[in-house]
Amino acid sequence: MREIFLRVPPDDPASLVRAAAVCKAWRAILLSSDDAASFARDYRAFHGPPPPMLGFLHNKCYKTHCLSHFVSTTATPSFRPPACHGRRHWYALDSRHGRALFYTPKSDEDFVVCDPITDDRWAIHADPRYSDVMWKPQDGDEDEEEKTWNAAVLCAKDRCDHLDCHGGPFLVAFVGSDEQRGTFASVYSSETDQWSKVIFLNQPNAIMEAGHSAVLGSKVYFPCKQSTQIVEFNMGEHKLAVINKPFNQAYLALVGVEDGMLLFAGLRESKLHLLSMEAGPNGAVAWVRCRIIALKPLLPSRALLKASVVGFAEGIGAIFLSTEAGLFKIELNSGRSRKIYRKMFFEKIMPYTSFYTGVRNVGGCSGRASGAGVTATTAM
Incomplete structure (x- = not known):
């Protein structure tokens, strides 16, 4: 039975549950602490990498508040983490390495990092040295300078394969900009419960707050509102740089990382345009590769009338398009397309990828982070 369970598709976690x-024998294989930890490791090794996509996060904003939502994309829609779905005044910023990052302006903390698998949560306060950039002026306040920012979450475990990051250390990279201080950045570590020193770049670069971030090693990339530029935050060397994209097409936006390169995507004339870019030292561009995929054979005609690129699943190699006919997933390697959600306008979706075997808080997945001010709660 153990060998049979190992072959259950990872995108159908409800079958294992x-x-x-x-019976007790099957439960012992899947859920008892010793056997389950061994089974979870073997299951990840059998199916990965990459981890399967279990769903995606998106935000729905109204005049007075925003709601974060989690949409399950598993074969049976069973995986719905309560920490990530329907949270009032929670704004999803990023999802990576088994975690999700939220901006929570109406709470005592400023950020919350969640592990949707274990339902553990970590509360983080913004660095007071730049927390003012997160405050938004009232409508009609024309004298207020433009303040923009974005943040990303990533695993901090050394040499991690990101198949089982649950409970390990993590980082939150923050980049902001205003006219007075220019562009600045800092990184939070769950191990020390502290933000690093703030580094500055003496020029304002309005950060695209709804844009996708990208992580390559110790470097985090954020798109700018000026479509020809992206900001590079080198956390290892504590440096900031602005990269001028070697193309002027405003419709191509940063969506993530593919094959160790930054991936830009956009739609034009019923075609999906993809550009992979390798960033060199000091903001230089070392190499560029372009691809074009015709969408007419892949999508219904109604979906071609009004569509936009809203997300990318790293490792899986899937682009997501919000269209008049619904949300579609385009697999770049196979060329297959599939509708995964009903008609609804999405500005940005954040795919969530991880293995889920029904095991919680076993085999090193304690969900606890060191640091006196970090809070973690577990819901069983």
Whole structure:
């Protein structure tokens, strides 16, 4: 039975949960602490990498507040983490390495990092040296200078394969900009519960707050509102740089990382345009590769009338398009397309990828981070 369970598709976690309820012997394989930890490791090794996509995060904003939502994309829509769905005044910023990052302006903290698998949560206060950049002026305040920012979450475990990051250390990279201080950045470590020193670049670069971030090693990239530029935050060397993209097409936006290169994507004349860019030292561009995919054979005609690129699943190699006919997933390697959600306008979606075997807080997945001010809660 263990060998059979290992072959259950990772995008159908409900099957393992149902199997655990059949009898004590099956439950022992899947949920008892010793056997389950071994099974979870073997399951990840059998199917990965990359981890499967279990769903995606998106925000729905109204005049007075925003709601974060989680949409399951598993074969049976069973995985719905309560920490990530329907949270009032929670704004999803990023999802990476088994975690999700939220901006929570109406709470005591400023950020919350969640592990949707274990339901652990870490509360983080913004660095007071730049927390004012997160405050938004009232409508009609024309004298207020433009303040923009964005943030990303990533695993901090050394030499991690990101198949089982649950409970390990993490980082939150923050980049902001205003006319007085220019562009500045800092990184939070869950191990020390502290923000690093703030580094500055003496020029304002309005950060695209709804844009996708990208992580390559110790470097985090954020798109700018000026479509020809992106900001590079080198956390290892504590440096900031602005990279001028070697193309002027405003419709191409940063969506993530593919094959160790930054990936830009956009739609034009019913075609999906992809550009992979390798960033060199000091903001230089070392190499560029372009691809074009015709969408007419892949999508219904209604979906071609009004569409936009809203997300990318790293490792899986899937682009997501918000269209008049619904949300579509385009697999770049196979060329297959599939509708994964009903008609709805999305500005940005953040795919969530991880293995889920029904095991919680076993095999090193304690969900606890060191640091006196970090809070973690577990819901069983």
